Amino acid sequence: MLGRKGSKLKIQPKRVSKDSLMGNEVKYIVEPQDFLFGETEAEKLELDCGQRFGPVNIRYETYGELDAGGNNAILVLHALTGxxxxxxxHGVxxxxxxxxxxxxxxxxxxxxEKYFVVCSNILGGCSGTTGPRSINPETRKPYNLDFPIITIGDMVKAQYRLMKHLGIKKWLSMVGGSMGGMQALEWVTRFPDAVGSVIPVATTARLSSQSIAFDWVGREAITADSKWREGNYEQQVPEQGLATARMLAHITYLSDESMANKFGRELQESGSYSFGFGRDFAVESYLQYQGQRFVERFDANSYLYITRAMDYFDISADSDGDLIKALENVKSSFLVIAFSSDWLFPPAQSHDIVNALLKNGVDVSFCEVQSGYGHDAFLLEVETLGRMVSDFIRNRYQEICND
Amino acid sequence: MINSLKEKLAKRPDLLKMADIITDNASVLDLGCGSGSFLRLLRASKKIRGVGLEMNQDKIIECIANGVNVIQSDLNTGLHFSDDSFDFVVLSRTLQAVERPDLLLREMLRVGRKGVISFINIGYYRARAQMIFRGRMPETKILPSRWYNTDNIHLCTMNDFRALCQELNVRITEEIPLGHKPAWMMNMRPNLFAPICLFVVERE
Incomplete structure (x- = not known):
């Protein structure tokens, strides 16, 4: 994965094919694609920190086909570790x-079948898009901590380049949960003409002190791991630190209710206390499993950079904390969705977004979905969320087609 | 399409009357908008720009399917809009169910220029008769719940509402009794013969 070079432009965005039947299920095979830009000084990405950065590869996937008018493009924005x-x-x-x-x-x-869906790995990520573990062409080594500090806005600027590359003039809609919702808010403020409608889910207009605190502890766990070596780890990655960071974060995605339902005080193997410090409880075992799984697919330095980008996220930073002013140029219609038991980005933070939009006369709908799943509900309440998302986008598409 | 939308609201004469009152191209806030049928009708028949407030999640999902802007919101926590955001603020048969009808009325006329309000008139003679002859709290077709489990915690008569408007310096510009035949009786003594009534109000 390190520094994988982008295969050159494939303009035809048609990469989903129906493939082999597995039982009753048709597996849709999608081929990841790469878009490389910023190889010349002029083309580099101007970051919020002031640095010009390049080259940047963006790993992305597309589904469906862009219609003749270019009206059916939907951008999906992934969360922290998506x-x-x-x-x-990817294969049969x-x-x-x-x-x-x-x-x-x-x-x-x-x-x-109806929409052209695009999803790309964020800048700073570790799943194909340029991030801290990518090879710095100047040194031929991974950037590690030489990678510039990025923001959610920088991620969006990179996505904007991809949009131009794909020949999309305006997104019919975009949808993102958690950090994906933050990107969506950056989109509508930075590129108001490029977004027809937007669905921020379980998100916030600025990261709260509580979330910054969790991010800090997560990063502390990583940097305190001796294998981290100031970010210059090689084969021996700081597994323990990254797993601890993940376990901590994972708790914030659940809720008291969902943990009680899922684990309660259930004991793991023996059925009785070990009178030691091993894994007695089911919840401990679950967290450890989550931590281990995470280490297999995620990079520690990326985790540092992305959580930092979230810490810096405040859509109202340029307007002295005035959220109404921050959203005054918004031209997109909104469907804002929060979840009742989400204590990481509580519904009140969505209320703030909604109220600021209403004060600006923006078309907005808001639903606080009753769910016990906590922050994770945005991935679990598929039926409720799906109905709203599908109807909302259908109506927006119809409006455009009737125009 | 307009006719089929009206048919859906056939059982709600107050809403059909409200639809007549609201002017073309107005901006409308519908408090307790349900599945959004009323806003949909107004959009089709009057080309209004509207948004609804609703508490019930299933209704909100229906609103979104109906293409109506809806905000999940509790009317008891105030209206989160700037002053004069709307030409009309509509409240149909919900006034009696909020914690503080007086505060909501004030909020309605802060965010909107006109308030259009319908409510169940507890001064209706059948309700009075139940009090007088049975000595019990009224239970009628439109008030089917018992006194202890009803959502209608602040029932009032038309006279009560007029008095409230006076207290709050709210001007009543229209007063329409509804739902009783013969109409002449109702128009002569609305507080006695109208089960439902509709008021259009504005700031003094």
Missing amino acids: DAHVSGY DDLKPGWWNDMIGSGKWIDT
Whole structure:
């Protein structure tokens, strides 16, 4: 994965094919694509920190086809540890589909027979897009901590380049949960003419002190791991630190209720206390498993950079904290969705967004979905979310087609 | 399409009357908008720009399917809009269910220029008769719940509402009794013979 060079432009955005039947299930095979830009000084990406950065590779996947008018493009924005692989399978033998496979696909809530869906790995990520573990062409070594500090806005600027590359003039809609929702808010403020409608889910207009605190502890766990070596780890990655960061974060994605339902005080193997410090409880075992799994697919330095980008996220930073003013140039219509038991980005933070939009006379709908799943609800309440997302986008598409 | 939307609201004469009152191209806030049928009708028949407030999640999902802007919101926490955001603020049969009808009325006329309000008139003779002859709290077709489990915690008569408007310096520009035949009786003694009534109000 390190520094993989982008295969050159494939303009025809048609990469989903119906493939082999597995039982009753048709596996949709999607081929990840790469878009490389910023190789010349002029083309480099101007980052919020002031630095000009390049080259940048963007790993992305597309589903469905762009219609003749270019009106049916939907951008899906992934969360902290997501990637471009949002739906379908990479190969026939692939066991796990993309992370939002229940939501997106042929005949699904976001129907790829009708819409052209794009999802790209964020700048700073570790799933194909240029990030801290990519090879710095100047040194031929991984950037590690020489990678510039990036913001959510920088991620969006990179996505904007991809949009131009794909020949899309305006997104019919974009949808993102958690950090994906933050990107969506950056889109509508930085590129108001490029976004027809937007669906921020379980998100916030600025990262709260509580979330910054969790991010800090997560990064502390990574940097305190002796294998981290100031970011210059090689074969021996700081597994323990990254797993701890993940376990901590994972708790914030759940809720008291969902943990009580899932684990309660259930004991792991022995059925009685070990009178030691090993894994007695089911919840401990679960967290450890989550931590281990995460280490296999995610990079520690990326985790540092992306959480920092979230810390810096405040859509109202340029307007002295005035959210109403920050959203005054917005031209997109909104569907804002929050979840009742989400304590990482509580519904009140969505209320703030909604109220500021209303004060600006923006077309907005808002639903606080009753769910016990906590922040993770945005991936679990597929049916409720799907209905709203699908109807909302259908109505927006109809408006455009009637115009 | 307009006719089929009206048919859907056939059982709600107050809403059909409200639809007549609201002017073309107006901006409308519908408090307790349900599945959005009323806003949909107004959009089709009057080309209004509207948004609804609703508490119930299933209704909100229906609103979104109906293409109506809807905000999940509790009317008891105030209206989160700037002053004079709307030409009309509509409240149909919900006044009696909020914690503080007086505060909501004030909020309605802060965010909107006109308030259009319908409510169940507890001064209706059948309700009075139940009090007088049975000595019990009224239970009628439009008030089917018992006194202890009803959502209608602040029932009032038309006279009560007029008095409230006076207290709050709210001007009543129209007063329409509804739902009783013969109409002449109702028009002569609305507080006695109208089960439902509709008021159009504005700031003094």
